[in-house]
Amino acid sequence: MANLPTLTPITSPWMHELMEETSVLNQLLEKHGSPINLHQTDSMEENFNSYHRVFEKFGLKHKIFFARKANKTKAVVQKAKALGMGIDTASLQEYLQCLEMGIDPEDLIITAAVKNRELVEKAVENGSVLILDNSDECELVQQVAAKQNRKAKIGFRVSGFFVNEKKLYSRFGFDLLEIDSFITTNFLESDNYNLLEYKGLHFHLNGYSIEQRSFALNQCLSFSQLLAKKGLRTEFIDIGGGILMNYLKYETEWDYFNQQLRKAVSKKIKAITYENQGLGLEVIMGVLHGELKSYPFWNAVSKGDFLYQILTHKDHLQKSMAELTKELDIEIRMEPGRSMLDQVGMTIAKVAFRKQDSAGDWLVGLEMNMTQMLSGSADFLLDPFVIYQKEQEDGEPVEVFFTGAYCLERDLLLKRKIPLGRLPQVGDLAVFVNTAGYMMHFFESSAHLFPLATNLNWNRTTENGKIDLAHFQNDENL
Numbered sequence: 001m002a003n004l005p006t007l008t009p010i011t012s013p014w015m016h017e018l019m020e021e022t023s024v025l026n027q028l029l030e031k032h033g034s035p036i037n038l039h040q041t042d043s044m045e046e047n048f049n050s051y052h053r054v055f056e057k058f059g060l061k062h063k064i065f066f067a068r069k070a071n072k073t074k075a076v077v078q079k080a081k082a083l084g085m086g087i088d089t090a091s092l093q094e095y096l097q098c099l100e101m102g103i104d105p106e107d108l109i110i111t112a113a114v115k116n117r118e119l120v121e122k123a124v125e126n127g128s129v130l131i132l133d134n135s136d137e138c139e140l141v142q143q144v145a146a147k148q149n150r151k152a153k154i155g156f157r158v159s160g161f162f163v164n165e166k167k168l169y170s171r172f173g174f175d176l177l178e179i180d181s182f183i184t185t186n187f188l189e190s191d192n193y194n195l196l197e198y199k200g201l202h203f204h205l206n207g208y209s210i211e212q213r214s215f216a217l218n219q220c221l222s223f224s225q226l227l228a229k230k231g232l233r234t235e236f237i238d239i240g241g242g243i244l245m246n247y248l249k250y251e252t253e254w255d256y257f258n259q260q261l262r263k264a265v266s267k268k269i270k271a272i273t274y275e276n277q278g279l280g281l282e283v284i285m286g287v288l289h290g291e292l293k294s295y296p297f298w299n300a301v302s303k304g305d306f307l308y309q310i311l312t313h314k315d316h317l318q319k320s321m322a323e324l325t326k327e328l329d330i331e332i333r334m335e336p337g338r339s340m341l342d343q344v345g346m347t348i349a350k351v352a353f354r355k356q357d358s359a360g361d362w363l364v365g366l367e368m369n370m371t372q373m374l375s376g377s378a379d380f381l382l383d384p385f386v387i388y389q390k391e392q393e394d395g396e397p398v399e400v401f402f403t404g405a406y407c408l409e410r411d412l413l414l415k416r417k418i419p420l421g422r423l424p425q426v427g428d429l430a431v432f433v434n435t436a437g438y439m440m441h442f443f444e445s446s447a448h449l450f451p452l453a454t455n456l457n458w459n460r461t462t463e464n465g466k467i468d469l470a471h472f473q474n475d476e477n478l
């Protein structure tokens with residue numbers, strides 16, 4: 001058998017406690033169908049603290065907003081609220097739900113890519129900050145504010161930052177080279193947007209570059225100084241999300257996987273992915289091109305350390321971003337989504353069948369589909385766990401692909417071929433860990449009328465050390 005690379009995920013004790021309770025998991029799947037999403041929100045506290053500590057270290061005014069688009073449950077919003085976080089909302093529905101949950105409108109920010117009139121009306125009525133992306137949005141907010149006879153709090157999303165003389169493209173935001181004249185014309189030299197009360201600047205960058213975020217912050221700080229000279233005070237700069245988290249235990253495994261994928265795509269070794277998919281790599285005329293287009297599942301600098309590096313970045317006068325921000329008395333805001341959900345969720349599905357395809361590969365069919373564990377990334381590069389219902393000594397190691405329930409050839413839960421101790425039986429369970437950030441919800445769909453997975457929250461109270469079904473709450477009932 002070829003030596004398939006393994007990618008061992010970082011896990012939390014709560015995940016193992018549950019994985020040892022096969023009978024409880026069976027009952028949950030029996031009751032709610034397969035798959036189920038399990039959440040345990042305790043880790044959000046440490047995730048939050050990793051950022052909070054950095055701001056405290058520099059003595060910076062700050063506010064951390066949880067980007068709730070990364071997960072649809074109310075439980076994670078409730079936990080963020082309990083931690084004193086704000087919430088970054090991306091739609092009318094997210095915004096209204098937060099209000100219903102009793103979140104102070106001052107703690108809500110609206111960064112929705114499309115803001116319909118109703119969302120703008122609610123935001124203005126409640127006094128939440130709207131992050132504006134273009135002049136049409138300014139127009140809409142001005143109209144709504146006029147109708148309500150009140151002022152609207154706004155920030156500008158800015159893009160087009162320069163990093164090492166290259167301009168970063170984004171479809172979002174006001175271009176850095178144009179926003180100055182836009183503000184001067186419409187806010188300072190005319191009354192066009194006199195009901196818009198400027199509060200701050202915002203950016204959210206694609207990708208995960210510390211350098212790009214440092215340059216963007218620097219350029220926003222410079223721009224805030226220019227605005228100050230013109231009489232506009234910038235209260236906050238919001239650096240958005242995209243702060244890396246680390247999913248994997250071992251860098252060596254990550255490196256080995258990357259090497260093996262390159263070799264496999266170049267046909268130097270047997271395929272390690274379904275149909276030898278390159279996940280971004282491809283061979284053209286005998287030459288390997290491209291790069292792995294997945295989330296960087298292993299990385300050395302994550303969460304608070306990532307933020308620390310942005311804030312310690314020095315400008316051309318050797319002043320750090322933290323020093324500059326403090327001098328200018330600006331509050332730094334951020335909107336982590338995925339990284340706030342590190343160690344918060346897992347997805348469990350039942351094995352429906354096993355078969356060997358015509359290429360001789362083992363396929364393990366799950367009662368689950370590809371949209372129930374999907375992000376924008378080329379693959380979710382973490383080994384799953386299998387819970388075998390029966391102890392068995394005589395199983396042979398096997399390599400499998402996990403397939404899903406949609407009628408698509410490409411419905412695979414993981415594109416990697418997974419090495420297992422033995423072949424799962426029908427009714428065994430596949431467990432995918434750390435799925436709370438985007439993986440379980442972002443692209444989930446109901447093709448073939450399959451219902452969406454039930455979201456359960458485990459509050460971890462155990463009586464006499466026993467895990468009871470009553471400790472699992474359906475998020476719908478929160």
Ligand SMILES: Cc1ncc(COP(=O)(O)O)c(C=O)c1O
Pocket residue numbers: 067070088111204240241242243335336337338339
């Ligand atoms: C405006 C904005 N803020 C914050 C986030 C959260 O990013 P992440 O989950 O990578 O931290 C996103 C994600 O798309 C975003 O678009």
